[in-house]
Amino acid sequence: MxxxxxxxxxxxxxxxxxxxxxxxxxxxxxxxxxxxxxxxxxxxxxxxxxxxxxxxxxxxxxxxxxxxxxxxxxxxxxxxxxxxxxxxxxxxxxxxxxxxxxxxxxxxxxxxxxxxxxxxxxxxxxxxxxxxxxxCNPWCREDAVYIPFEDQREEYIQNDSGLLFIGTSINIVSRPWSFDQFEPGVLEACLNLLQVSPQHQKNRNMDYLNRNSPIYISRVVSAMINSQDDRGVLTGKWEGDFKEGVNPSLWTGSGDILTQWADSGYSPVKYGQCWVFAAVMCTVMRVLGIPCRVVTNFNSAHDTNDNLVIEEYYSETGQKLKHSKDSIWNFHVWVECWMNRRDLGPGMEGWQVLDPTPQERSGGVYCCGPAPVKAIKDRRIDLFFDIPFVYAEVNADVHAFLVSKGRVVSHSKDTERVGSLICTKAVGFHRYQNITGDYKYIKSPNSTLQSRSSTMSEDSTSGSSKGVLVVLDLDKAPVAGEPVHFTVKVMNKHRVAKRIKVHLNAQAKEYNHSPSDTFWESHGVVQLAPMEVKVIHQQILPAEYEDVVGDDVINLAVVLEDLASHERVLASEEFNIASPQLAMQIVDADSIVPNKEQVAIVTFTNPFSYPVSGVLTVTGAGLIQGKVNFRMLPLRPGGSVTQRIIFIPNKVGTKMLQARLSLSGISSAIRGFKMVLVSRA
CATH class of the missing domain: 2.60.40.10 (Immunoglobulins)
Incomplete structure (x- = not known):
């Protein structure tokens, strides 16, 4: 035989x-x-x-x-x-x-x-x-990461590009990002991340045994994205220069970061900030088969003493002071992953918050989550993991104190500002989806007005509606190259005339820091008849703000002082000035197939009051190998320049072509993107 x-x-x-x-x-x-x-x-x-x-x-x-x-x-x-x-x-x-x-x-x-x-x-x-x-298999009903809708599986597993949202809630900036999960070397880097983790190095057998659980995997990945405790992917840096690495604002995708980390023998990549940490974690989770999306919390509280109160201090002329260890980031970015939570009992399945930005230790390690979004909404601080920390990020109250000669002369409380908008990319569309209601019970539709107004009452403890009311409002979302128009509405609720001193103050700040020195101010006196309302129109010209604003935010405050009683009242607003967009056009967009040369046109118009020059960088997973750079010669104010881009697609599907213009001497980059549908030949 x-x-x-x-x-x-x-x-x-x-x-x-x-x-x-x-x-x-x-x-x-x-x-x-x-x-x-x-x-x-x-x-x-x-x-x-x-x-x-x-x-x-x-x-x-x-x-x-x-x-x-x-x-x-x-x-x-x-x-x-x-x-x-x-x-x-x-x-x-x-x-x-x-x-x-x-x-x-x-x-x-x-x-x-x-x-x-x-x-x-x-x-x-x-x-x-x-x-x-x-x-993991989100298409399999028995898998702990099963998500029941095909459009969500496409978005949260298969989509290799997306948008990150930064700026402020009144002027949201959409930043294109390439997740790159199918790019060469990325899968291997993500699997090696699990092998390099302290859990695997300490006990390989136990690590393999635990890797059946998305809860365990997500905590390992959350810790390994930052390099605080291990040979993690990214080193964070929030101040000073970035000469030893890459400015976090210049990254356009996860692929470069993960492959650089792997190719260096797992030396941390410099540098990351919250949106970079979150976007890279999103890539790793999608590669491993766990549905993941990037989430932005606007006005995110960091409550250092766990009292759910953030204290802010202002001078009598409206300058924000650095008096508190508590802080509010204009935005903070984390991820949500979809999984069941049989360890917590019924009702806790679904989206879970995970935050790889190193802020606080969890179980002795710099990681955060998975914290069920449902548990955050219901303040189930008895459950795992890190629910009190995330709850404070979206729910703390803001107490603003006006200080004169070392003494507090006015105090106001804002219960709506923190977590004012929580959003993520909408499924199948390039816009944001408001998910605030998943995290908290929405209190009032008029909260934005309330947060920008303040009352000077006769008795500050009585809550009396009598006194002087001030409302600070932007006329529209500010855009680079245009004046910032805003109004101050002053209402005298007394039956006697008043003379009111008006102090206006503007300071630039990074999204996660206290403001720097005043760069613009205005002072004046208004006369108010009994029960009179006056509207003061103001503007900050481009020449006055463009030296201090790149990716930064402006803190604008108004202080009213009653010249008779010396009572004072404060209103403030923080906003960003949107950078112009690069215009992008695809030639013959309806006939794009793999391995055939295609052309895109990128156009930039200079909105600044002075000539600018810089470098245009174009990337696109599945469209361009690596990066293509073009140097832009000095361009006069109001002038336009176009650049022809040649690309050869190598993958079928909807792909993102990204362009970023880094201007000399300006901290912000100007971006644009275009979605390209590559059909089968």
């Missing part, structure tokens, strides 16, 4: 990639599949055909030193809890059988090896070895 030998094992890559929705990883040297779904393996036997009466097949699947051995059966019945290997009896070719390997829906994520053994009459005759990478 002839020996039975394995001539070849075929992982049937194209069919498996399609079945497992992993076509984006087709460039990987190793087959990429998802747990809870069968992998089809073609076996070509040498010599005689397989005889089920005398021959048998076994498969050994290995992750590190952990392994399972299973017989290959002729039963298609599988369990979502166990490994199973079978031959489909309805599609039986005994010379070239197809074997299906079915993994549990809770199998550990990682890079597996498997061996196929052939036995004849109980004696091992031959074996073959191969490998596959196993990810």
């Amino acid at each position: 002839e020996d039975l030998k394995i001539q070849n094992v075929n992982l049937e890559e194209s069919k498996n990639l399609e079945r497992h929705r992993t076509e984006g990883f087709s460039g990987s040297k190793t087959l990429v599949v998802r747990r809870g779904a069968p992998i089809r393996v073609g076996v070509q036997l040498e010599g005689r055909a397989f005889d089920p009466k005398t021959d048998s097949l076994r498969i050994k699947v290995m992750l590190g030193r952990r392994y399972v051995i299973m017989p290959v059966t002729f039963s298609k019945k599988v369990s979502p809890r166990r490994w199973k290997a079978y031959i489909d009896p309805e599609d039986l070719d005994l010379q070239n059988p197809s074997i299906f390997i079915s993994s549990p829906a809770s199998a550990a994520v990682g890079s597996y090896g498997f061996q196929l053994y052939v036995f004849s009459q109980g004696v091992k005759k031959t074996c073959a070895f191969s490998k596959f990478i196993l990810l």
